[in-house]
Amino acid sequence: MRKARHHKKVKINKKRLTVTLLALIFLLAGITVLLHGCGPQGPTEEELAEQQRLEEERRQEEERQRQEEEKRQAxxxxxxxxxxxxxxxxxxxxxxxxxxxxxxxxxxxxxxxxxxxxxxxxxxxxxxxxxxxxxxxxxxxxxxxxxxxxxxxxxxxxxxxxxxxxxxxxxxxxxxxxxxxxxxxxxxxxxxxxxxxxxxxxxxxxxxxxxxxxxxxxxxxxxxxxxxxxxxxxxxxxxxxxxxxxxxxxxxxxxxxxxxxxxxxxxxxxxxxxxxxxxxxxxxx
Incomplete structure (x- = not known):
C-alpha cells in the first residue's frame, strides 16, 4: 500500500516538473519574441541606399568646397x-x-x-x-x-x-x-x-x-x-x-x-x- 502511494506521488511530481519546464520554455520563447520585436532593427535596403546617397552628397559638397577654395587661393x-x-x-x-x-x-x-x-x-x-x-x-x-x-x-x-x-x-x-x-x-x-x-x-x-x-x-x-x-x-x-x-x-x-x-x-x-x-x-x- 505504501509503495503504491509512493509510486503515485513520484508520477505526480514528474508531471508537475514537466508542466513547469514546458511553462518555462514557453515563457522564454515569449520573452525572446518580445525582445526581438522591441529591440533595434537592422537597416532596410532602402535605408542603406539613402544613407549611401547622403554620404555621397556630403563627400561631393566637401570636394566642391575644397576646389572652390583652391581656385580662390590661386x-x-x-x-x-x-x-x-x-x-x-x-x-x-x-x-x-x-x-x-x-x-x-x-x-x-x-x-x-x-x-x-x-x-x-x-x-x-x-x-x-x-x-x-x-x-x-x-x-x-x-x-x-x-x-x-x-x-x-x-x-x-x-x-x-x-x-x-x-x-x-x-x-x-x-x-x-x-x-x-x-x-x-x-x-x-x-x-x-x-x-x-x-x-x-x-x-x-x-x-x-x-x-x-x-x-x-x-x-x-x-x-x-x-x-x-x-x-x-x-x-x-x-x-x-x-x-x-x-x-x-x-x-x-x-x-x-x-x-x-x-x-x-x-x-x-x-x-x-x-x-x-x-x-x-x-x-x-
Missing part, C-alpha cells in the same frame, strides 16, 4: 603676382599711344655682364633694370646649358639715341615705313630698361626675322616666359602692337605675367586690358 595669388608687376613698373606700356619724356630713366638700372653681350657693343646699351638683368642672365645661362648660345645686341636706349635711329630710318625709308619697325623717340620700349634685343651666331648676330627659325630663336620663344620675358612683337601681331614681327625683341614683365600672356596668346596691350589696375588688379567685369 586667383588671389595671381592677383598679387600681377599687382607686384604693376606696382613695380614691370608692366609699363610704351607704344605709339604711350610715351615718356627725354629725361626718363629707371633708377635701378644695372649693367649686363659682358659675357652675355655680343662683341663690340657700346657699354651704354648694356643696361636694364636690375630684376630684368638677373632673369635675363639666368635665361641665357639656361639656353647655353642646352647648347643654345644667345646674346644681347642692344638693351637700353636713351631718348636721344632713339631719336638718332628714328631720324635715320625716316630719311632712308620714309616715315610711314619706318613707323612699322622703329619707334619714335619717347615711345621705344628700350628706354624703359625692360626690353632687350638678342641674336645668335646662326644669323651672324644680326637682327633678322630668320632668327625666329634658328634653334636659338625657337628655344627663346619656348622658354623666355619661364624667366619673365615675352616676345613683344609676335607673328601676325602688327595690328595689335603697331610693329612688325621681331623674334629678337623680348620684354620683361615677370614670370607669372609672362606665362599668362604666352599661354593665352596675348600681346601686352591685350593683357593690360583684362584687369582693373586701379582697383587691385581684379578682372574687368
Amino acid at each position: 586667383e588671389e595669388k595671381s592677383r598679387q603676382d600681377r599687382m607686384y608687376a604693376y606696382e613695380n613698373g614691370f608692366l609699363m606700356l610704351l607704344n605709339k599711344e604711350h610715351s615718356v619724356d627725354e629725361n626718363y630713366k629707371a633708377e635701378d638700372m644695372v649693367m649686363i655682364a659682358e659675357e652675355y653681350c655680343c662683341p663690340d657693343r657700346s657699354a651704354s646699351t648694356r643696361y636694364m633694370r636690375e630684376e630684368a638683368v638677373v632673369q635675363f642672365q639666368k635665361m641665357l645661362d639656361a639656353g647655353r646649358a642646352e647648347g643654345q648660345v644667345i646674346k644681347m645686341t642692344t638693351a637700353y636706349r636713351s631718348y636721344w639715341f632713339q631719336k638718332t635711329l628714328w631720324d635715320n630710318y625716316v630719311k632712308k625709308d620714309g616715315e610711314a615705313a619706318a613707323a612699322r619697325y622703329s619707334a619714335r623717340p619717347g615711345t621705344s620700349e628700350h628706354q624703359s630698361g625692360l626690353a632687350v634685343d638678342v641674336s645668335s651666331a646662326s644669323v651672324d648676330w644680326y637682327l633678322r626675322n630668320a632668327f625666329g627659325e634658328t634653334p636659338e630663336g625657337k628655344w627663346l620663344a619656348e622658354h623666355c616666359a619661364e624667366y619673365g620675358f615675352i616676345l613683344r612683337y609676335p607673328v601676325d601681331g602688327e595690328e595689335k602692337t603697331g610693329y612688325m614681327y621681331e623674334p629678337w625683341h623680348v620684354r620683361y614683365v615677370t614670370a607669372p605675367v609672362a606665362k599668362e600672356i604666352t599661354e593665352k596668346g596675348l600681346v601686352l596691350e591685350e593683357y593690360l586690358a583684362l584687369y582693373d589696375w586701379e582697383n587691385g588688379g581684379v578682372p574687368v567685369q
Whole structure:
C-alpha cells in the first residue's frame, strides 16, 4: 500500500516538473519574441541606399568646397603676382599711344655682364633694370646649358639715341615705313630698361626675322616666359602692337605675367586690358 502511494506521488511530481519546464520554455520563447520585436532593427535596403546617397552628397559638397577654395587661393595669388608687376613698373606700356619724356630713366638700372653681350657693343646699351638683368642672365645661362648660345645686341636706349635711329630710318625709308619697325623717340620700349634685343651666331648676330627659325630663336620663344620675358612683337601681331614681327625683341614683365600672356596668346596691350589696375588688379567685369 505504501509503495503504491509512493509510486503515485513520484508520477505526480514528474508531471508537475514537466508542466513547469514546458511553462518555462514557453515563457522564454515569449520573452525572446518580445525582445526581438522591441529591440533595434537592422537597416532596410532602402535605408542603406539613402544613407549611401547622403554620404555621397556630403563627400561631393566637401570636394566642391575644397576646389572652390583652391581656385580662390590661386586667383588671389595671381592677383598679387600681377599687382607686384604693376606696382613695380614691370608692366609699363610704351607704344605709339604711350610715351615718356627725354629725361626718363629707371633708377635701378644695372649693367649686363659682358659675357652675355655680343662683341663690340657700346657699354651704354648694356643696361636694364636690375630684376630684368638677373632673369635675363639666368635665361641665357639656361639656353647655353642646352647648347643654345644667345646674346644681347642692344638693351637700353636713351631718348636721344632713339631719336638718332628714328631720324635715320625716316630719311632712308620714309616715315610711314619706318613707323612699322622703329619707334619714335619717347615711345621705344628700350628706354624703359625692360626690353632687350638678342641674336645668335646662326644669323651672324644680326637682327633678322630668320632668327625666329634658328634653334636659338625657337628655344627663346619656348622658354623666355619661364624667366619673365615675352616676345613683344609676335607673328601676325602688327595690328595689335603697331610693329612688325621681331623674334629678337623680348620684354620683361615677370614670370607669372609672362606665362599668362604666352599661354593665352596675348600681346601686352591685350593683357593690360583684362584687369582693373586701379582697383587691385581684379578682372574687368
